[in-house]
Structure formats: C-alpha cells, structure tokens
Amino acid sequence: MNNLTEFEKYVIEQKGTERPFSGEYVDHDAHGVYCCKKCFAPLYKSEHKFNAHCGWPAFDDEIAGAVKRTPDADGRRVEITCDQCGGHLGHVFEGELLTDKNVRHCVNSVSMVFKSIDELNMSDSAPNQIQKATFGAGCFWCVEAIFAQLEGVISVKSGYCGGDAKEANYHAVCSGRTGHAEVVHIEFDPAVIHFETLLSVLFESHNPTTLNQQGNDKGPQYRSVIFAHNSEQVDLANAYIKQLTAQGIWPNPIVTQISAFDTFYPAENYHDDYFAKHGEQPYCQLVVKPKFDKVMSKFADKRKK
Template sequence: MNDLTEFEKYVIEQKGTERPFSGEYVDHDAQGVYLCKKCYAPLYKSEHKFNAHCGWPAFDDEIKGAVEHTPDADGHRTEITCAQCGGHLGHVFEGEHLTDNNVRHCVNSVSMIFKSRDELAQSSSAKTSYQKATFGAGCFWCVEAIFAQFKGVHSVKSGYCGGDAKDANYDAVCSGKTAHAEVIHIEFDPAVIQYDTLLSVLFESHDPTTLNQQGNDKGPQYRSAIFVHNSEQADAANKFINTLTQQQVWPRPIVTEISAFDTFYPAENYHDDYFAKHGQQPYCQLVVKPKFDKVMSKFADKRKV
C-alpha cells in the first residue's frame, strides 16, 4: 500500500473530489496505464482516455474487473472504486454520447498514478522475484502491524481466505458462520527475507495451540492457519511445525491448519494500517502492542530502518 497525503486520503478514503481542471492527468495523453494511487492496481489503459472537457480525466472503458460500480444512496449517480482496495475514484456516467462506448468514467487525478509502458516493463521484471505468503493468526490488525515492519516485505494486506466471495466481508466473517479466516497477505522478496523467517515471525506472533481462538477473540475466523502457495511452502510449513513439536516449544499440541491457497479477498480499507492509525485505542494497547513489542524485540535486526 502507498502512503497517502492528507488530501489523497480525503479523496480516496473519504470520497472527496478535487477541483475541476486542477489534476495532473486532465490533459495527459502519454501511452501507458493508470494505476490506483493507494494499492497500485491497474485501472485504465491510455487508449481508454478521451478529452471530455469536464475538468477531470475521462475514460470510456476500464481494465476488466478493475473497477467496482456502486449506486450512490440518493440514486442520482454511480460511484466507481478500485476493485482491489476500495479506494474512491470518482463517478461513471452513461448516455452522453461522447464516444462510441457511450460511457464516461470521471476520475480524480489524485486517485491515480500513471506508468508508461517502459516503466511497466521494468516494474514487471523487478517484481518477478517477489513471492507471496498468506497467514492467519487471530485478529489481522495485530499481524499486519508486525509483518509490515520487516525488511524484504514489500506489502502486507489484511483480508479473508478460505471461504466464498459472497460473504467475504467483515460483518459476515465476524459472525463465525463463514469458512473464512482473518489473514494477512504478504508480498516479499526471498532474496532479503526467507519464507522460514516469516514462519518464525508468525509463530512468535500468536499461540498456535488454541483452536479457533486467540486470547479473547473466539471463533473459526481467528484460527491459526497457513495458506500455502506452492509445494515448497507446504514442505517448509510442515517441517517447521514438526521441529517446534519435537522441541516441545509449546506445552500443548500445535493446531495450525495448513491449506492450499485459493483466493484472497482484501478487507475493507478502514482496516489498513489499523494499529498505526488507532494505536491508542484500548484493544490496540492491551492486545496488539504487547505482541508487537515482543516480536520487534526478538527480530530487531530484521526490522526496517
């Protein structure tokens, strides 16, 4: 996730609007792709862009699956948001007959960043070395805060794994009636931090012997879980747990579930950086901070400067 300025937060997270003709992409016509400012998900190609003379960047198409359409509560307009992180983009209008597609995505420049085709090619080459890891260890507020601190961790996102898309939302998952676990989805550079190190952090961050529970947080959504992305991760996770068991690190059996990764559903954007934003709340002070401080103390040499 990108760190946002206060104005970017106002537009992207609080659904604000920049002044017309003030954005850097209003008259922009370079060849490339427009990405979400918050999570870098690709949204629009340059060939989708046209000059609508409306004061904001206009697009008459979108990258398939990249943009969510939601009618406003008053029924007068349709909001468009990033499908990956939920960040506010603007509104979409139809029936204006400005292009053959007869649609206009009116987007705030501040909600996007632009990458030229050369930049995208270089970025794609660099990211081929990144790998993914997905862990469940209780409330994702705590786990996200911990893993985000480590060198080699490129991104951490809270979300849900193990269930279906239809009920992959916080209210449904908190009921304990879905198959989801609260998880964090990590993108990391194995040249800087190894998967075994991530496993060490995971097992230092929670109690893997309490079934469907972490402290006072109870329910299957809080289960200890490792969603493996390949056979190498499966072997590493099983070997790691076997070693902990043989060494009797825990007085009770480890109940961590190891499952094949299927689909990650990003959590609502208000969960992002929750501990950093709400560290003074009682839950953060009593539950998150002690775990955070404990892990940071043990792995101080691996923490980002």
C-alpha cells in the same frame, strides 16, 4: 471447511467408497497438488500419482505429515485419512511392486480437490521474484502491524481467506459462518527475507495451540492457518511445525492448519495500518502493542531500517 454434498459426506465422513472408474481424477495427469475436499489441506503432489489400473486415483507417496494411517477394525486393510481434518481418503497397500516405492495410496476422487500449477502459482519462477505468503493468526490488526515492519516485506494487506462463501466482509466473517479466516496477505522479496523467517515470526506472534481462538477473540475466523501458495511452502510449513513439536516449545499440540491458497478477499480499507493509525485505542494498547513489542524485540535485526 468446505460444504460437502450428501455423496461427499457419505465417502469422506462415513467412510464410503465411490464406484471404480467413476471419479474425475482416475486418469487425471495435470501438474499441481491434490488437496483434501473437506479442509483443503495439501495431500499429494502430481508427481506422486501413477496409473495403477485399479479404478481409483493412485499415489506412491504423500506430502510429509498430510496422511494418517489407521488399520481397519478387521485388520485386513489400512485406512488413510487427512491428518488435518480426519476426512476418509481410501486405503494404502504395500508390496504390490507397482512402483519403485512399492506403495499405493488408493484414494477416492471425491475426497480430493485438485489445484493446478496456475491456481497455486507453482511455476518454477526465478528465486528472487516477488513471492506471496498468507497467514491467519487471530485478529489481523495485530498480525499486519508485525509483518509490515520486516525488512524484505513489500506489502501487507488484511483480508479474508479459506471459506466457501464467494464474497467476504468484516461483518459476515465475524459471524463465524462464512468459513473465512482473518488473514494477512504478504508480498515479500525472497532475496531479503526467507519464507522460513516469516514462519518464525508467525509462530512468535500468536499461540498456535488454541483452536479457533487467540486470547479473547474466539471463532473459526481467528484460527491459526497457513495458506500455502506453492508446494515448497507446504513442505517448509510442515517441517517447521514438526521442528517446533520436537523441541517441545509449546506444552500443548500445535493446531495450525495448512491449506492450499485459493482466493484472497481484501478487507475494508479502514483496516489498513490499523495499529499505526489507532494505536491509542484500548484494544491496540492492551492487545496489539504488547504482542508487537515482544515480537519486534526478538526480530530487531529484521526490522526495516
């Protein structure tokens, strides 16, 4: 979660409104994604934005599953909030005939942060170019060991992501106060393994229904999270979670966050290949190995030859 200023708290947490034509995104037209200021969940793509001449940024569509609608108590308007953290965005209006979709999300600039195409690595690269994925699913020793075994995965690095602290180390992140999650940063060849396959391995390798906890590991650093590198990953992750929810595979709601990737901080070198190097340790034998064996048996056909 991002640390908010007092004015940001007023708008996002107390449902206030910024003055018309005062926000930085009113006339903004760069290519990228608008994310929640509080939790960095992707909300709107730049192609959703249009000029409604109303004094606030306007969008006629949203990223699937990103925005929640709730009628105001007086029934006159419909509030829109970030579906992931509940942060106030603004209100949605229909029937104004301003665009073909006939809907206007009127959003406070201060409720959002913009990620450009360069920041999100969203350029239209060749389909077979090396791509990246960043996942949090509890202790990175477990997650790194699993993804490192997959055919098409070129490298896996343990590290930290998602906090407002401008640096990260194991001791600080373990305190739970930096906002960073333990993650694995993956480079993969999409010609060999698809992002959807990585998602399926991710959800097999941890419990996505326990908030800020995996087994006995507790704290926000162990949260279930997908840091999306581009808009396609946002769409695929949302669709996959929706599919799992519809199938009823998990008895409790999935709490996996989807956030825009920002900065990855590599973990200290002694974390590299931890399970491979220290498999005899009690934690590896009791926690990592059973999970590793379970996932690898299910994805045996995906293992490196």
